[in-house]
Amino acid sequence: MPTTPSDRLRARGIGLPPPPTPKGSYAPVVRAAGLAWVSGQIVVDGANVVSPGTVDREVPSDVARDLCRRAVLQALSALQHELGSLEAVRRIVRVGVFVAVSPGFHREHEVANGATDLLLEVFGEDGRASRTTVGVAGLPLNAPVEVELLVEAP
Amino acid sequence: MPTTPSDRLRARGIGLPPPPTPKGSYAPVVRAAGLAWVSGQIVVDGANVVSPGTVDREVPSDVARDLCRRAVLQALSALQHELGSLEAVRRIVRVGVFVAVSPGFHREHEVANGATDLLLEVFGEDGRASRTTVGVAGLPLNAPVEVELLVEAP
Amino acid sequence: MPTTPSDRLRARGIGLPPPPTPKGSYAPVVRAAGLAWVSGQIVVDGANVVSPGTVDREVPSDVARDLCRRAVLQALSALQHELGSLEAVRRIVRVGVFVAVSPGFHREHEVANGATDLLLEVFGEDGRASRTTVGVAGLPLNAPVEVELLVEAP
Numbered sequence: 001m002p003t004t005p006s007d008r009l010r011a012r013g014i015g016l017p018p019p020p021t022p023k024g025s026y027a028p029v030v031r032a033a034g035l036a037w038v039s040g041q042i043v044v045d046g047a048n049v050v051s052p053g054t055v056d057r058e059v060p061s062d063v064a065r066d067l068c069r070r071a072v073l074q075a076l077s078a079l080q081h082e083l084g085s086l087e088a089v090r091r092i093v094r095v096g097v098f099v100a101v102s103p104g105f106h107r108e109h110e111v112a113n114g115a116t117d118l119l120l121e122v123f124g125e126d127g128r129a130s131r132t133t134v135g136v137a138g139l140p141l142n143a144p145v146e147v148e149l150l151v152e153a154p
Numbered sequence: 155m156p157t158t159p160s161d162r163l164r165a166r167g168i169g170l171p172p173p174p175t176p177k178g179s180y181a182p183v184v185r186a187a188g189l190a191w192v193s194g195q196i197v198v199d200g201a202n203v204v205s206p207g208t209v210d211r212e213v214p215s216d217v218a219r220d221l222c223r224r225a226v227l228q229a230l231s232a233l234q235h236e237l238g239s240l241e242a243v244r245r246i247v248r249v250g251v252f253v254a255v256s257p258g259f260h261r262e263h264e265v266a267n268g269a270t271d272l273l274l275e276v277f278g279e280d281g282r283a284s285r286t287t288v289g290v291a292g293l294p295l296n297a298p299v300e301v302e303l304l305v306e307a308p
Numbered sequence: 309m310p311t312t313p314s315d316r317l318r319a320r321g322i323g324l325p326p327p328p329t330p331k332g333s334y335a336p337v338v339r340a341a342g343l344a345w346v347s348g349q350i351v352v353d354g355a356n357v358v359s360p361g362t363v364d365r366e367v368p369s370d371v372a373r374d375l376c377r378r379a380v381l382q383a384l385s386a387l388q389h390e391l392g393s394l395e396a397v398r399r400i401v402r403v404g405v406f407v408a409v410s411p412g413f414h415r416e417h418e419v420a421n422g423a424t425d426l427l428l429e430v431f432g433e434d435g436r437a438s439r440t441t442v443g444v445a446g447l448p449l450n451a452p453v454e455v456e457l458l459v460e461a462p
């Protein structure tokens with residue numbers, strides 16, 4: 001029975017992508033006060049944004065939902081790299097989800113479930129975070145979604 | 155003379171709505187490091203969003219301001235449910251206000267005062283939070299405003 | 309060799325603007341749990357927003373980048389006023405950058421570098437924060453950028 005985040009990832013055959021490289025003068029993760037902030041993640045494959053465009057008009061909602069899942073995997077990769085192991089994460093505190101939307105799209109919350117569903121899968125109830133989801137006018141490099149994480153890591 | 159948040163609510167005849175039900179795989183409130191994060195609140199009445207639409211085009215600015223006030227009441231209800239009592243809140247730390255805007259609307263800060271005015275009423279100077287207010291392209295379920303809270307709760 | 313944030317500002321001939329005045333019922337800075345949250349800063353000169361408009365359509369990208377720098381200087385002024393000295397800042401934890409964008413603009417991250425480049429200049433590696441950058445539909449008073457800071461200040 002898998003009992004750690006790494007076990008659960010392994011049991012599901014989910015590998016983490018390489019730790020993300022910041023696109024500017026900032027850090028992937030910063031720790032303070034027993035917490036760790038992960039920078040906003042857009043989903044990249046090497047140097048390229050995956051599925052650029054606006055959700056609903058160019059990027060279907062279910063693709064955007066899967067990108068939220070992948071953005072969280074990038075964030076977990078950044079945390080693993082910074083903390084040494086995902087087992088150092090005591091719980092997920094907050095998830096911020098930004099969805100680049102076309103006018104008339106109002107299902108940002110369904111897109112965001114791609115992020116928070118994965119956190120529940122990997123961390124169990126310790127992965128049930130607070131969440132704020134909004135629709136934005138645009139994101140860096142025309143990414144359709146961006147996800148930021150805050151975790152407790154004493 | 156009312157001296158606690160609950161007293162002040164009572165003295166003003168303000169009742170709290172039922173604690174909000176998350177619209178997805180997340181928690182209403184998460185505590186860590188002596189702080190408590192409340193998920194972004196859109197104003198609902200049962201299963202329905204109140205006054206859906208974009209501020210200025212479909213939803214008048216003063217209605218949106220009142221919705222910010224109601225979003226904070228939902229957040230306080232979530233906190234009361236999680237902490238047992240509003241008296242466990244030492245101070246309000248940060249308020250994030252997202253306003254779904256039509257082009258040409260630039261008074262997001264007036265809308266956001268609906269949230270922070272109420273916090274001052276209920277918590278006195280301990281309710282004077284830091285604040286970030288932005289205009290967004292859309293919100294879940296076509297809500298016109300969304301408000302998130304961070305409080306100190308040792 | 310300049311070794312403190314104030315020394316580095318002085319060595320570069322950078323003066324801080326006056327501490328910002330909140331445009332509503334909130335505080336410039338709130339401290340809790342060894343951290344300090346600075347409210348979202350739009351760049352003002354007295355009562356007026358500097359260079360109002362949307363980035364790319366009315367406000368060139370490089371002007372917006374410089375405004376991010378100035379927004380951080382306002383935030384540092386708020387911190388200096390609250391903490392007594394910038395030397396009380398142990399490190400910069402998180403920077404949130406909101407860029408009011410026209411459709412088709414996807415270089416929010418370059419604009420945001422104006423904020424985080426300055427933090428590196430002033431605080432060295434302690435200034436390398438986590439960062440979340442998004443494009444928004446509008447900002448208070450038609451400001452083109454808004455920047456919020458979170459710092460560690462025991």
